Amino acid sequence: MKQTESLTGNTPTPINLTPSSDPETIAMQKQLIQMQMLELQERLQEKEAKKADLLRFQLARKEEIRAKDAQELLAQNSCGHKKPNGYAALDGQKDSYGVTHLICNYCMKSFDGLENVPADLRRTLDSNRIGGPA
Numbered sequence: 001m002k003q004t005e006s007l008t009g010n011t012p013t014p015i016n017l018t019p020s021s022d023p024e025t026i027a028m029q030k031q032l033i034q035m036q037m038l039e040l041q042e043r044l045q046e047k048e049a050k051k052a053d054l055l056r057f058q059l060a061r062k063e064e065i066r067a068k069d070a071q072e073l074l075a076q077n078s079c080g081h082k083k084p085n086g087y088a089a090l091d092g093q094k095d096s097y098g099v100t101h102l103i104c105n106y107c108m109k110s111f112d113g114l115e116n117v118p119a120d121l122r123r124t125l126d127s128n129r130i131g132g133p134a
């Protein structure tokens, strides 16, 4: 659906509203105007229904993302970021500014800067698992 679609885009053939004194013509004109008003109302309702559908979709998508983020956070908060052998399960790279960026292999939590890695994990970091300039 084009967003720029307007109600006047597909309006029916314009009515000839030439004033008439013929009661039958007047009645037919009134009936035609009523029918066209109903048609326009239906189009408006369709347009509103489409808008509502889009809003429902956007809200559902937002909720999906929120739930996924909450699940990720829960996984990260309950992860020890350690391998079964007790070493940190963090791999990463040192950037050109000397800042080390690490990511947990299990929960994908990222740590930017060694100072943000909990001390017990920092002690068990494997320097062979950190790339970048020496």
Ligand SMILES: [Zn+2]
Pocket (backbone or CB within 6 Å): 076, 079, 080, 081, 082, 104, 105, 106, 107, 108, 109
């Ligand atoms: Zn982890």
